[in-house]
Every structure is written in structure tokens, then in C-alpha cells.
Amino acid sequence: MRVGLFIPCYIDQFYPDVGMATAELLERFGCQVEFPEGQSCCGQPMANTGVTTATAPLAKMFVEIFESYDHVVCPSGSCVSMVRNHYEDYHCGPRWEAFKGRVWELCEFLTDVLKVDHFDVSFPYRVGLHRSCHGLRELRLDGCSERMDAMPSKVESLLRRVEGLQLVTLDRPDECCGFGGTFAVQELGVSILMGKDRLEDHAKQGAQVITATDMSCLMHLEGLARRLGNQVPFLHVAQILAGRSLPSASKVAELRK
Amino acid sequence: MIAKAKGHAQLADTFTADEARARWHDGALWFIRQKRDRQAAALPEWESLREMAHQIKAYTLENLADLLEQFERAATQAGAVVHWAADAQEHNRIVLDILQSNNVQRVVKSKSMLTEECHLNHHLEQAGLQVVDTDLGEWIVQLRNEPPSHIVLPAIHIKKEEVGETFHQHIGTPKGNADPTFLTRAARGHLRQQFLGAQAGITGVNFAIAETGGIVICTNEGNADLGTSLPPIHIACMGIEKLLPRFSDLAVFTRLLARSATGQPITTYTSHFHGPMAGGQLHLILVDNGRTAIRESEEFHRSLHCIRCGACMNTCPVYRRSGGHSYQTTVPGPIGSILAPARDAKEHQSLPFACTLCGSCTDVCPVKIDLHHQLLAWRKEISQRRLLPATKKYAMYGLGWLLRHPRLYALAGWMGRKALRWMPRWMIYHRGNAWGMGRELPVPPAESFRAQWRKRSSASGQPNSSRSEGARRS
Numbered sequence: 001m002r003v004g005l006f007i008p009c010y011i012d013q014f015y016p017d018v019g020m021a022t023a024e025l026l027e028r029f030g031c032q033v034e035f036p037e038g039q040s041c042c043g044q045p046m047a048n049t050g051v052t053t054a055t056a057p058l059a060k061m062f063v064e065i066f067e068s069y070d071h072v073v074c075p076s077g078s079c080v081s082m083v084r085n086h087y088e089d090y091h092c093g094p095r096w097e098a099f100k101g102r103v104w105e106l107c108e109f110l111t112d113v114l115k116v117d118h119f120d121v122s123f124p125y126r127v128g129l130h131r132s133c134h135g136l137r138e139l140r141l142d143g144c145s146e147r148m149d150a151m152p153s154k155v156e157s158l159l160r161r162v163e164g165l166q167l168v169t170l171d172r173p174d175e176c177c178g179f180g181g182t183f184a185v186q187e188l189g190v191s192i193l194m195g196k197d198r199l200e201d202h203a204k205q206g207a208q209v210i211t212a213t214d215m216s217c218l219m220h221l222e223g224l225a226r227r228l229g230n231q232v233p234f235l236h237v238a239q240i241l242a243g244r245s246l247p248s249a250s251k252v253a254e255l256r257k
Numbered sequence: 258m259i260a261k262a263k264g265h266a267q268l269a270d271t272f273t274a275d276e277a278r279a280r281w282h283d284g285a286l287w288f289i290r291q292k293r294d295r296q297a298a299a300l301p302e303w304e305s306l307r308e309m310a311h312q313i314k315a316y317t318l319e320n321l322a323d324l325l326e327q328f329e330r331a332a333t334q335a336g337a338v339v340h341w342a343a344d345a346q347e348h349n350r351i352v353l354d355i356l357q358s359n360n361v362q363r364v365v366k367s368k369s370m371l372t373e374e375c376h377l378n379h380h381l382e383q384a385g386l387q388v389v390d391t392d393l394g395e396w397i398v399q400l401r402n403e404p405p406s407h408i409v410l411p412a413i414h415i416k417k418e419e420v421g422e423t424f425h426q427h428i429g430t431p432k433g434n435a436d437p438t439f440l441t442r443a444a445r446g447h448l449r450q451q452f453l454g455a456q457a458g459i460t461g462v463n464f465a466i467a468e469t470g471g472i473v474i475c476t477n478e479g480n481a482d483l484g485t486s487l488p489p490i491h492i493a494c495m496g497i498e499k500l501l502p503r504f505s506d507l508a509v510f511t512r513l514l515a516r517s518a519t520g521q522p523i524t525t526y527t528s529h530f531h532g533p534m535a536g537g538q539l540h541l542i543l544v545d546n547g548r549t550a551i552r553e554s555e556e557f558h559r560s561l562h563c564i565r566c567g568a569c570m571n572t573c574p575v576y577r578r579s580g581g582h583s584y585q586t587t588v589p590g591p592i593g594s595i596l597a598p599a600r601d602a603k604e605h606q607s608l609p610f611a612c613t614l615c616g617s618c619t620d621v622c623p624v625k626i627d628l629h630h631q632l633l634a635w636r637k638e639i640s641q642r643r644l645l646p647a648t649k650k651y652a653m654y655g656l657g658w659l660l661r662h663p664r665l666y667a668l669a670g671w672m673g674r675k676a677l678r679w680m681p682r683w684m685i686y687h688r689g690n691a692w693g694m695g696r697e698l699p700v701p702p703a704e705s706f707r708a709q710w711r712k713r714s715s716a717s718g719q720p721n722s723s724r725s726e727g728a729r730r731s
Contacts, residue, residue, distance in 0.1 A: 009660065012706040013670040014699040019706035020713075035710050040660040046653045048614060050636030050645065054657025061661065089637075137616035145294060146572065146620035148303040172287070176574045180613025182649070185691035187266045187611060189273035190578045192695040194613075197283070223696030 003031040004069035006103070008079045008215075009041040015215050021242035022075040022106055028242075029114045031073075038065045043090070044082040048181050052090065059083075059090035067095060071113065072103045075238045077135025077213045080105040085138055105139055106238055107213055111154045117161065121243035124164030128207030129155065129237075130198065130221070131174040132214035141213060144174050155213055158241060165240070168205035172197075179220035195224040202232065209233050209246055264607030269579035283577040285413060290571045292520020293621070300512070310513055311625040313506050314562035317498075318552055324467040324500050325543065331470025336532035337539040345375035348544045352377060352459070352492055353384055355540055359490055361386065361456040367474070367481035368392040369461025370408050370565055371494045371544060373587045377459075388459075389451045391480040393444055400427045406581030408588055409518045409567035414580050448480070458484035462495035463564070464510060465541075468503045471531040472541065475514060475524040482528050489537035493530070497543050498552075498561040510564060513623035518566040551599050556634045560595045562624040569618035569628055575611055584608060591618040591628045598635050606644045609635035667707060674701035 003026055007019040019035075026033050043058035062083060066072045074080050084100045110116045135141040135155070143151035159165055178184065178194025185191075199221060202210050212218050215236050222234045233247045273279045297303045317324060329339045342348035348371075356364065364381065366372065366388055378388045378399070390399040394411035398404065400423050405411030412420070421435035430443045460481045464473040472493055474481045485491040501507055515521040533539035552558050570576045570590035581589040586597040586605065594608035609632045618628040639645055659666050677685065678701055686693040704712075 007706050009666070009670075013674065014701060016702055016704060016706035016709050020709060023710075035707065035714075037707060037711075038663050040663045040666045043657070043660070046657045048633065048636065049649060049653045050633075050638070050640030051650065051653040051657065052637055052640065054653050057661050058657065086633075133613070133615035133617075137620055144617075144620055146617055148297050148300075174617075176613050176615035176617070178574070178613060180615070183610070183613045187269055187575065187579075188691060188695055189266075189270035190575050190611075191613075193273050193276065193279060193578050194574050195696075197280075219699055220696065223692070223698060226697040227695065 001031050002070045003033050004066045004072045005033050005035045006039060006042075006066065006072050006074035006079070006083075007035065008074065008076045010219065011075065011215050014219065015236070017244070018075055018215055018236040018238055021236065021238040021244060022073070024242050025106070025110070025238060026073060029110070029116055031071075031114075034069070036065050042079045042082045044079060045181055047082065047086060047090075056090040059087050059092050059096075063087070063092050063096050063099060066103070067099045070102065071109065072099075073106055073109045074104070075106045075213070075236060076215065077105045077132055077139050077141060078216060081134045081138035105135055105141065105213060107135075107141055107155045107158055108139065110158055110241075116158070119158075119161055119241055119243070121241065122163035122165075123240050123243075123246070125208040125246055126166045126168050126206050127159065127240070128168050128170065128202035128205065128210045129159065130177060130202075130210055130212040130217055131155070132212045132217045133174075133176050135213045136174055142174070155237060159211075159237065162240060168202070168207045170201050170205055172201055175201075177217045177221055179217050181216075184220055191220070192224065195221055196228070199225055199228070199230055199232070203230070207232065209235055211235050211237050211240055213237050265579070265583050265585075265611040266607060268583035268585070269575070269611065272580045272583055273578055279578050279580075281416075282414060282580055283574075286571045286577045289410075289520055290568075290621075293517055293568060293571065294520075296516040296520045296522060300516075306509055306513055307623055307625050309509050310564075310623060311562065313501065313509060314624050315559075317500050317502055318558060318561055320502075321497065321500070321552065324502055325497060328465055328467040328470055328500060329543075331468065332465075332472075332532075332541055333470070335470045337470065337541050340540060340542045342542055342544045342546070344546045345544075348375045348494065348542055348546065349377055349380040351542055352494070353381060353386075355490070355492060355538075356381070356386060356457055357384070359457065359538075361490065363451075363455050364388045364457050364459055365391050365451055365455040365480075365484040365488070366395075366459040367461065367476060367484050368395050368411070369459065369494055370405075370587060371461055371496050372459065373405060374546065375494075375544070377494075389448070389455075391448055391451065391478075391484055392476070393441065393478060393480075396444065396448065397423060400424075404582070404587065406589065407567060407570055408565050409570075414582065452483045452487050455484065455488045457488050457490035457492060459492045459494065460485060462493050462499050462541075463514065464507055465495055465500050466502075466504050466507060467500055469531065471504075471529050473507060473511075474528050474530070475511070475526065476528075477519075477521075477525040479526050482526055485530070486534065489534065490540070491530070491533065491537065492540045492542065494542045494544060497545055497548055498563075514564055514566050517568040517621070517623040547600050551596070554599070556638075557595060557599060557631055559626050560592065560599070560628075560631060562626050563592050563596075564624060566623055568621045568623065572617045572621045573612075574615065574617070575613065579611070584611070591632065592626070595628065595631045595635060598639070602635075602639060602642055603644050606639050609633075609639065667705065670705055671708075674703075674705070677701040678703075 043055040046054040142153040178191040218234045397412040406414040418435040424430040515524045576590040597605040616629045
């Protein structure tokens with residue numbers, strides 16, 4: 001199975017190991033992974049600001065680069081939702097229609113396509129799972145607290161297959177972290193307070209590490225934690241599933257210097 | 258209209274500056290959201306009720322003109338007088354005409370967001386009439402000369418100590434007494450006199466039934482009932498979207514409304530009005546005020562499904578932490594951020610951006626309005642109408658251009674990471690770096706993913722693809 005690896009721009013630039021962990025996972029379960037170098041960004045920052053004319057060429061570019069793969073997999077629910085649910089606004093036409101069903105967020109690809117039932121990795125820690133909104137409510141990777149038709153949690157089902165991993169129960173299981181793209185800089189006060197509230201919830205439940213399906217939420221929460229002197233480490237779900245170890249306290253402290 | 262001097266972000270920053278208070282506000286509304294969750298979870302048919310409500314509202318809007326005429330015929334037959342108002346001015350003029358032609362001086366009013374939208378109180382007071390809001394929360398904000406900050410909980414932003422002080426100043430309760438039961442009884446005692454002295458009662462309308470010509474008003478305090486059964490004149494003001502086709506449709510909505518709004522199975526009072534009381538008058542004012550324009554919009558007509566339960570406010574993480582007044586509209590929160598730009602996009606251009614697009618509002622809405630998608634659609638609309646601030650617009654054009662050139666993007670990324678690693682802190686963290694005002698930037702790695710991948714692929718002898726031997730562990 002030929003899989004095109006779609007690595008969001010900020011992961012490419014700031015979190016290369018999340019990309020590596022994603023590729024390793026896919027390879028471990030038999031995929032032939034390719035990273036087409038012509039890719040840059042799905043266009044979501046421009047789309048969510050409403051600047052359609054700056055988005056459409058990126059959407060077109062994306063379809064051209066990726067449409068020949070059997071599947072396209074990405075370690076971000078937000079970017080996948082952009083491609084799968086919002087590209088119709090950017091005149092991508094029948095080529096996109098034919099291909100959007102083959103664009104996957106990593107966790108749903110593991111559960112729905114590869115049907116992975118073991119990882120052979122251990123992670124003996126209390127883990128706080130931040131349910132990133134677009135994965136949650138646009139891709140339905142998890143059931144959300146607002147809806148009463150319970151849906152199984154794909155992300156949790158994967159994490160529960162990691163030996164020793166214990167998920168903490170949060171007071172507010174799926175509240176937004178306050179990142180929201182340009183919202184994070186435009187609505188600074190609310191964004192910061194939302195992030196603080198999330199960090200406190202995880203700390204209160206004794207989470208030893210915070211994870212999510214979207215690195216953008218973690219980039220915001222980690223930046224805030226470092227500013228506040230909070231020592232909790234952050235790992236993308238892909239990193240845990242690929243068997244990365246918990247960054248040591250000294251490594252976290254070094255990062256925060 | 259010009260843009261508001263301060264957008265949502267500035268007012269929200271002021272609100273969050275008092276972190277303890279912002280958290281108190283957040284907690285009060287989250288409590289209601291949890292009550293709503295418990296009530297919704299108790300109904301196995303919750304999601305199908307939402308779908309049914311959505312379908313009924315879609316049908317109603319599709320057939321609005323016919324249903325309104327059916328309603329007018331039935332209501333008139335029952336003895337009501339039906340008035341049509343194209344906008345807020347006409348609405349206010351009709352109300353004042355009715356009151357003046359009946360020599361009314363003193364009016365009691367139960368909660369009506371429509372009359373807030375039309376600024377009716379101000380209009381009547383200017384004409385020398387006395388209007389008293391009889392919903393407790395509405396009365397508190399009226400005494401304080403403030404607009405409501407929430408459509409169901411108008412005084413949710415005010416603490417009980419502040420209510421005690423307001424009552425002390427206006428009705429002479431003892432200074433420093435902030436006991437909610439005491440204050441509520443004091444308010445009841447005072448308002449009872451207003452009810453007894455009123456010559457007319459104004460109410461809003463929760464639902465109007467085309468089939469019967471009846472209207473339904475839901476309150477928890479019974480104030481609409483007192484205000485319409487003591488004085489002989491009842492004026493009910495409603496937006497034209499409040500209609501339901503059949504009486505049997507009502508059950509779907511009464512089951513959803515109170516559960517969504519306050520987490521109650523039903524409002525304490527659900528009162529039905531068919532025609533005037535014996536010897537009295539019932540006037541129904543059907544108001545458009547921009548609704549027809551929204552109805553004709555392909556993208557935004559679904560926002561007219563709204564039954565004003567306020568659930569989207571209670572769930573919105575931004576609303577809970579920024580307060581209703583930061584929206585500067587009668588209806589704040591997610592639904593208000595869709596309705597207000599439809600009225601004046603320039604004045605309210607900041608509202609669709611006061612949102613992380615988390616989608617919680619869409620999933621909580623009892624009539625399944627796709628709120629966060631409509632907020633996104635408004636962002637596009639604002640950009641297309643050239644109302645986006647220039648800095649934002651050009652930043653996005655610039656970024657879009659860069660991202661269309663993957664090699665340049667990779668180079669810019671390399672340079673940016675290099676700079677972040679070597680620049681002194683003061684050159685990175687300053688007032689121009691809004692991200693850095695509240696958080697640290699990520700620690701930049703020496704190599705991007707694409708650089709690492711290239712190395713890995715050439716090491717395995719397979720350009721741009723998987724290592725043949727499979728996984729690498731690090």
C-alpha cells in the first residue's frame with residue numbers, strides 16, 4: 001500500500017520527530033511511505049482568516065501532489081479536516097471529490113484501514129489526552145460530550161493498547177485549548193486563559209505527560225507551560241504509539257532554559 | 258456604520274485581565290452546560306429530537322410567507338390584533354401608538370430579546386412612559402442601566418454582592434446584604450407593586466403556532482403571566498422566525514428548550530395565549546428587522562432556526578471567558594456572532610473571529626445550526642467585502658504566496674529556525690510578537706522533517722520513500 005505522508009508545515013519546521021514517528025508507525029504496519037517534497041501546507045491559516053484567494057492555489061496544489069497515492073496520512077486532525085471537509089469551497093472539483101475519502105488522520109488510519117490491534121510498546125505513565133477539536137468534532141475521532149449518541153473513541157482505543165499507559169479522567173474532557181490558529185495571537189487574553197485552564201485540569205488529575213492528535217494544540221499548551229514554569233512534558237500520540245520514551249525531567253528543564 | 262472603536266479582542270482582554278472574575282464567570286456557565294448535559298443524557302431520543310426540530314424549522318422557513326399568513330388569520334379569528342413591522346423603528350412606533358391611544362403611562366415587560374434588539378425601553382421612556390422589566394435578571398440590568406450580557410441569564414456577569422449594592426441604592430435594601438433569598442424577596446415585593454399599577458404588559462414570544470394562531474411564552478418566574486393577566490392590554494412582540502407550523506410541533510421544542518437553556522426538564526411556566534382576556538386587548542407585533550434578508554442568504558438562513566436557548570453561549574469557551582458585553586450586541590456568543598454581521602458586517606467584523614472554531618456550539622445546538630461553519634463562512638464574507646484589517650489580509654497573502662513555493666518555504670523555515678536559535682531573547686520577545694506575549698515559541702530543531710527525511714531516504718538508497726528494512730527505533 002503506497003501511502004503519501006502529509007506533514008503539516010509547523011510539524012515539518014518545529015516537530016520533525018512527530019513526522020518521523022508517523023512514518024515509522026506506517027512502515028511498521030506494512031505501508032510503503034513516501035514524502036512528496038512539493039508539499040507545504042493545506043492552506044488552513046489562510047482559509048480560517050477568510051482569505052479564499054490565497055487558499056485556493058494551495059488546495060489545488062495539494063490535490064495534484066497527493067491524488068496518485070493509495071492513501072494520504074497525516075498526524076493532524078485539523079489539517080485532514082481542512083482537506084476532507086472544506087476543500088469544496090476552493091473549486092477543487094471532481095478530482096478532489098474522488099480523492100478526499102483517501103485522506104486520513106493517523107489514528108483513524110490505524111483503526112479503520114490498517115485495523116492495528118497491537119503496538120508492542122510500553123509507556124508506563126499517567127497520560128492526559130487533550131482531545132483536539134477538529135479531530136473530535138469534524139472527524140469524529142472521539143465521541144464528544146455535547147452529543148448523546150455515543151461514538152467509540154478511536155484515539156483512546158489505540159492508546160489503551162500501549163502497555164502500562166493509564167489515561168487520566170479530566171474534569172472537562174473535551175474543552176478547547178484556546179489555540180485556534182490566528183485566534184491565539186488575535187484574542188490573546190482568552191487564548192491564554194483557556195490554555196491555563198486546560199493545563200490545570202491535567203495537573204489536577206496527575207497527568208505525567210500531555211498528548212494529543214494535533215501538535216498545534218500542544219505547541220500552544222507547551223509554550224504556555226514553559227512560560228509558567230510548568231514542567232509537564234508533551235508528546236504527540238504518534239510518538240507514544242511509536243514507542244518514544246518520556247522526555248526526562250532534565251531534557252524538559254533544558255528545553256525550558 | 259463605522260467599525261466599533263474596540264473589537265471583541267480588546268474588550269475580552271479587559272475582561273480576562275481580572276482572571277479570578279473571568280474564571281468565576283466561566284464556572285457559572287459551565288455549571289449550566291453540565292446541567293444541560295445531564296438532562297440531555299436522560300432522554301434516549303435526544304439526538305432524534307434535535308434532528309426533528311431542525312427539520313421543522315427548515316420547513317417553516319421554507320414556507321414562511323404562507324405560514325405567517327395562516328398564523329395571522331387564525332390569530333385574528335381568535336380576537337388578537339396582528340401588526341407587521343418591517344424594522345425596529347416601525348416596531349417601536351406601533352408599540353408606542355398602542356400605548357398612547359390607550360392612555361397608558363405604566364408598562365411592565367417580561368423578557369424579550371426582540372424588544373432589546375429594537376431598543377424599545379429607550380423609545381418608550383423618551384415618550385415619557387415608565388417601563389419596568391419584570392424578569393429578575395432583566396430588572397437588575399435595567400436598574401444598573403446596562404444591557405443584558407446573556408439572552409437567558411441577563412445578569413450572569415453580576416455577583417450577588419453587586420446585586421445587593423444595586424438594590425440598596427435603588428430600593429433601599431440594607432447595605433451589605435447580599436443574601437440571594439432576601440434580595441429575591443425584596444425584588445418580588447417591589448415588583449408586585451409594579452404589576453398591580455401597570456396599565457399594559459409587554460412580552461416576548463417563544464413560539465407562535467400557525468395552525469392555531471396561539472402564542473407560547475416560557476418563563477421561570479411567572480412574570481409574563483402576572484404582567485398579562487393584571488393589566489387589560491397585552492402586547493406580544495415576536496420575530497417572524499418564531500413560528501411553528503402545527504400545535505403538535507410544539508412538544509419537540511418545549512422538550513429541547515429548557516433542557517438546552519438551563520438544564521431543566523421544562524420551564525416553570527409554559528403559557529399559551531389564544532386571543533385577549535375578556536374585555537382586554539391582545540396585540541401581536543410580527544417583526545422582520547433584517548430577518549428576511551438572512552432568510553434569503555444561501556449560507557446563513559439556517560441561523561434563523563435559533564430558538565434563543567443560549568446553549569451555544571454556555572458552551573462557548575470564548576464567551577464564558579470574555580463575557581457577553583464584549584460582543585456589543587443584543588445576542589452575544591456564537592449565534593450573535595452570526596446574526597450581528599448580517600445586520601452590519603463592518604461594525605461587527607471582529608465577532609466571527611472571536612472563535613477558535615472548536616465546534617462545541619454546533620454539537621450543543623438543539624436545532625442543529627452549523628454554527629461554527631457559519632462563523633467560518635462569515636470570515637470569508639468579511640474578507641470578500643474587503644473589511645479585513647490590512648495587516649491580517651497582507652500577512653495571509655504573503656504567507657499564501659510563500660507556501661505556494663515549497664523550496665522558498667523550506668529556505669525561509671531554515672532561516673527562521675536559525676535566527677530563533679541565535680537571536681538574543683529581547684530580539685524575539687517584544688510587543689510585536691503577539692504569540693510571545695503569553696507563551697514561549699517552540700524550541701527550533703536544527704533540521705526540519707523534510708531535511709531529516711531526505712537524509713534517511715538517501716541512507717537507505719531509496720530516494721523519497723520508505724526504508725526497505727522497515728521501522729527504525731530511536
